[in-house]
Amino acid sequence: MRIISWNINSLRLRLPLLKELIQLANPDIICLQETKVPDPLFPKEDIEALGYPYIVYRGMKSYNGVCILSKHPIELSSLTKDWCGQEDCRHIAVDFDFLGKPVTLHNFYVPAGGDEPDPDVNPKFQHKLNFLQEVTAWFKDNLSQNSILVGDLNIAPLEHDVWSHKQLLKIVSHTPIETKGLTAWLKTGFVDAMREIVPSSEKLYTWWSYRNKDWEKTNRGRRLDHLWITPTLVPYLQAITVYKEVRNWEKPSDHVPILLELK
Incomplete structure (x- = not known):
């Protein structure tokens, strides 16, 4: 079972890149975030x-x-929710069968939080913190036994999830209040599959800013995209892949696809 997660940053704009990615990775399931397309215009065909x-x-x-x-067959899960009282299309969940086991797959796009890491002056950052608190409280009581959670969670929680831990401590996506909040969500019953494969002592990024034209040379990245699984699925964890080369494709997203492989 090969599951890809990717913040595609406009599905219709990057349909040609999605086709290239499918040829490259041959995933069974693809979870996309920031599709930016209303349902009536979704390119289903x-x-x-x-x-x-x-x-x-x-x-x-x-x-x-x-x-x-x-x-393969999937069904929209009843666990799909809106958060913080906003119908802003940040979560979708499906149920499917994997080796005779019922599995729930969650796909999230967490609020980015704006530029100022102060909830008193930045409503976007307050929204992000509220979102983290709400999902954490909900998953404590509603996590299915066999679950996978993927998506752009817009937080790089560990020291080596960013190019400079010290310089980014006051930058949105790596502030202590955010990393603490994401860790609490993870601890509701998940395992960080990416760090099961790549030790936390090694640098690991999934996003490079558009502002940095020489992104590959400077390599000032962050791991904003995540693959989580419940402990019941850890024995099936075979590999994770970060498709960094996609960042060099024509008109790329600033995020790259990440792959979870369960044997």
């Missing part, structure tokens, strides 16, 4: 033509949006 007949999506114009594309 184009996706089906790529070999993914099972599709669930939640979208809105210009912002946010999540979808899950699959080669």
Whole structure:
């Protein structure tokens, strides 16, 4: 079972890149974030033509949006929710069968939080903190036994998830209050699959800013995208892959796809 997560930063704009990614990685399931397409305009026929007949999506114009594309049967899960009282298309969940086990797959796009890491002056940062608190409280009581959670969580929690721990401590995505909040969410019953494979002592990034034209040379990245699994699935964990080369494709997203492989 090969599951890809990718903040595609506009599905319709980057459909050609999605086709290239499928040829490169041959995933069974694709979870996309920031699709930026309202549901009536979702390119369903184009996706089906790529070999993914099972599709669930939640979208809105210009912002946010999540979808899950699959080669195999999936069903929209009743656990799909809106958060913080906003219908802003940041979460979708599906149920499917894996080796006779019922599995729930969550796809999240967590609020970025703006530029100022002060909830008193920045409503976007307050929204992000509220979001983390709400999902953490909910998962404590509602986590299914066999669960996978992927997505752009917009937080790089560990020291080596950023290019400079000291310089980014006051930068949104790596502030202590955010990393503490994400860790609390992880501890509701998940294992960080990426760090099961790549030790936390090694640098690991999934995002490089558009502002840095020489991004590959300077390598000032952050690990904002995540793959989590419940302990019941850890014995099946085979590999993770970060497709860094996609960042060099024509008109790329600032995030790169990440792959979870369960044997």
